[in-house]
Amino acid sequence: MQDKELEDLEIKAEIDEIMESVNQVVQRLEKHGLLNKKEDKSSETEGRSIPGAGAGTVGE
Helix, strand or coil: CHHHHHHHHHHHHHHHHHHHHHHHHHHHHHHCCCCEECCCCCCCCCCEECCCCCCCCECC
8 A cells, every 4th residue: 555655645746846837837927918817716727818829728
């Protein structure tokens, strides 16, 4: 069972790193006015759309 728990922790650490990178990109886009926020702020990345990016929004 320890191998499974270790693997789960490694996966969580990788996800945390990816989310940190995503948040940095989102902050840069917001800083340059390239990201529009919607009224609904149900999560940190959900509900933000990128103009001209086609259908859908980031986080949906």
